Amino acid sequence: MTHKTDVVIIGSGPVGLFAVFELGLLNLKAHLIDNLDRVGGQCAELYPEKPIYDIPAYPKITGQELTDKLISQIKPFEPTFHLNQQADSIEKIDDGWKIVTSEGTTINARCIVIAAGAGSFVPRKPPIDTIAEFEGTSVFYAIRNKELFKNKKILIVGGGDSALDWTNDLATIADVTLMHRRKEFRAAPDSVNKMLNLEKEGKIKFLHGQLKSLSGKNKMIKEVKYSHEEKEYSIEVDYLLPFFGLKMELGPIANWGINLNENLIKVDTEKFETSEPSIFAIGDINTYPGKLKLILSGFHESALMAQKCFAYCYPDKKNVFRYTTSSKDLHKKLGL
Amino acid sequence: MGKIKVTDREGKLHELEADVGSTIMEIIRDAGLDIEAACGGCCACATCHVYVTNDKINTLDPIDDDEESMLDQAFHVNNNSRLSCQIEYKENLENIELTLAPE
Numbered sequence: 001m002t003h004k005t006d007v008v009i010i011g012s013g014p015v016g017l018f019a020v021f022e023l024g025l026l027n028l029k030a031h032l033i034d035n036l037d038r039v040g041g042q043c044a045e046l047y048p049e050k051p052i053y054d055i056p057a058y059p060k061i062t063g064q065e066l067t068d069k070l071i072s073q074i075k076p077f078e079p080t081f082h083l084n085q086q087a088d089s090i091e092k093i094d095d096g097w098k099i100v101t102s103e104g105t106t107i108n109a110r111c112i113v114i115a116a117g118a119g120s121f122v123p124r125k126p127p128i129d130t131i132a133e134f135e136g137t138s139v140f141y142a143i144r145n146k147e148l149f150k151n152k153k154i155l156i157v158g159g160g161d162s163a164l165d166w167t168n169d170l171a172t173i174a175d176v177t178l179m180h181r182r183k184e185f186r187a188a189p190d191s192v193n194k195m196l197n198l199e200k201e202g203k204i205k206f207l208h209g210q211l212k213s214l215s216g217k218n219k220m221i222k223e224v225k226y227s228h229e230e231k232e233y234s235i236e237v238d239y240l241l242p243f244f245g246l247k248m249e250l251g252p253i254a255n256w257g258i259n260l261n262e263n264l265i266k267v268d269t270e271k272f273e274t275s276e277p278s279i280f281a282i283g284d285i286n287t288y289p290g291k292l293k294l295i296l297s298g299f300h301e302s303a304l305m306a307q308k309c310f311a312y313c314y315p316d317k318k319n320v321f322r323y324t325t326s327s328k329d330l331h332k333k334l335g336l
Numbered sequence: 337m338g339k340i341k342v343t344d345r346e347g348k349l350h351e352l353e354a355d356v357g358s359t360i361m362e363i364i365r366d367a368g369l370d371i372e373a374a375c376g377g378c379c380a381c382a383t384c385h386v387y388v389t390n391d392k393i394n395t396l397d398p399i400d401d402d403e404e405s406m407l408d409q410a411f412h413v414n415n416n417s418r419l420s421c422q423i424e425y426k427e428n429l430e431n432i433e434l435t436l437a438p439e
């Protein structure tokens with residue numbers, strides 16, 4: 001099935017979300033694509049609990065609170081979200097663009113707005129040369145099928161929520177060892193206590209250390225070497241689950257033929273349009289003279305971008321500028 | 337204006353001019369050396385990981401919980417590992433020696 005909409009927004013961070021609002025005021029519908037399993041981008045993924053102090057009118061607001069408020073602000077415009085997928089390719093069609101995602105979702109839209117921040121989030125992989133030959137068979141960065149690990153020797157590495165949650169979860173069905181470089185964890189205190197109790201009861205093992213190398217055959221690991229305080233050790237394992245958080249990569253956007261400047265997309269400062277007409281870039285991913293990577297700059301950029309999107313979507317209509325405080329028409333759109 | 341000494345991943349030594357008030361990450365990044373610093377310096381990633389290789393390490397403010405937690409997402413972490421975005425350059429850090437951690 002092919003979706004049809006006015007604008008596809010790539011990235012659902014604060015700027016992508018607010019773009020829905022600015023487009024919505026102009027009667028433009030939006031679909032958003034995001035590689036993460038939830039909206040909010042860096043705000044929700046990197047610093048949900050960290051306060052931000054430079055959002056106008058909020059002396060202090062956390063990344064998650066900002067995301068929640070934006071979601072509630074754009075609700076009247078009923079955006080469609082396509083999560084857990086990356087915008088893979090774009091193709092010019094008669095009346096705009098066809099966008100295909102990594103999950104095969106196809107969307108036809110008049111305009112594309114790239115609000116991809118520092119790129120899409122992908123797992124941070126341990127820098128071990130041989131790791132690629134075991135990925136997907138013996139090394140996993142996300143878990144889809146727990147059954148695979150039943151009665152197997154599992155090595156989980158990391159100190160965050162994913163590492164601790166999976167240690168506690170898999171302890172009931174597998175022989176689990178948790179490895180971390182120190183015995184302090186950034187995971188939620190509840191999960192940490194649970195893990196420490198499991199260790200006390202002998203249901204899991206804890207090792208101090210950092211990964212060094214992997215060996216095995218037929219795409220299955222047999223031995224993991226690790227180091228602690230300059231000494232080297234080894235452990236036999238069937239599966240390795242490294243949880244070192246996520247990192248950001250520009251990804252397929254780099255191959256779309258848009259003018260870039262070191263992983264940033266060049267735009268003008270009137271419409272925030274890229275070198276490709278009807279493709280826009282807003283927020284941290286764009287660059288122009290004087291650019292500041294601030295959420296508030298992205299908000300401003302989205303308002304100006306929306307004006308030009310309107311011109312593309314309704315070439316024969318004149319856009320009359322209105323204020324949300326007084327316009328009956330806008331109030332109707334906002335569901336008031 | 338002071339100076340810091342940075343060894344890049346190829347082992348080449350760079351002497352960089354350092355302004356009081358800038359972070360070490362900013363000084364390294366603005367000099368064009370290969371440091372990712374994906375989050376821009378808000379201690380939300382671990383891609384500005386460096387090793388402090390001379391005794392200036394004792395002059396630095398001790399590592400705080402936030403920085404220590406983020407280092408959990410780095411690799412090849414040593415006793416002299418720091419996130420360079422969390423070190424603000426001051427006069428007493430003149431001639432601090434750093435090595436960029438492997439990617």
